[in-house]
Amino acid sequence: MPHEVPAAAGSRKVARVVLLDPEDRILLMHGFEPDDPADDWWFTPGGGLEGEESREEAALRELAEETGITEVELGPVLWQRHCSFPFAGRRWDQDEWYFLARTTCTDAAPQALTDLERRSVRGLRWWTSAELSAAHETVYPTRLAELLRTLLDEGPPRVPVVLAPEIV
Numbered sequence: 001m002p003h004e005v006p007a008a009a010g011s012r013k014v015a016r017v018v019l020l021d022p023e024d025r026i027l028l029m030h031g032f033e034p035d036d037p038a039d040d041w042w043f044t045p046g047g048g049l050e051g052e053e054s055r056e057e058a059a060l061r062e063l064a065e066e067t068g069i070t071e072v073e074l075g076p077v078l079w080q081r082h083c084s085f086p087f088a089g090r091r092w093d094q095d096e097w098y099f100l101a102r103t104t105c106t107d108a109a110p111q112a113l114t115d116l117e118r119r120s121v122r123g124l125r126w127w128t129s130a131e132l133s134a135a136h137e138t139v140y141p142t143r144l145a146e147l148l149r150t151l152l153d154e155g156p157p158r159v160p161v162v163l164a165p166e167i168v
Helices: 055-067 129-134 144-154
Strands: 012-020 026-033 036-043 046-048 073-087 090-102 121-127
Touching (some): 036 121, 046 090, 055 073, 055 121, 073 144, 129 144
Parallel strands (some): 012 090
Antiparallel strands (some): 012 026, 012 046
């Protein structure tokens, strides 16, 4: 079990998934501000814990809801970060854990999005490391291209890497 880095008081506990296919492509979601569709970005599947579920349980549930993919091998926690950002008229303060997961299933489509997700998610796309490195779009976490390259070159870290906080 990874060592939990203390989160800021009141932070939402979030589990995110770095989902890789057999070709080492990563699946990202295309999101946007509900009231300003031109304000868009790419991000990993995942979301907040519900009830008493563990981060692992939340990661698998969110992945199934947001991508329809349930056949995964959930691996270790790669990264942890605190982020704070405005979205849909409120400020979100999150303590995020990023789990590595692998799948052979590349057919992805949202299955059970929340109302807010339906108003703010455009779709899904598999990205190669090279495509991600060359992308001009906004991607979160902001160093994802570099982090993915390191993961593919060196494998998962022995202990989760604590990323610099992102406060927008």
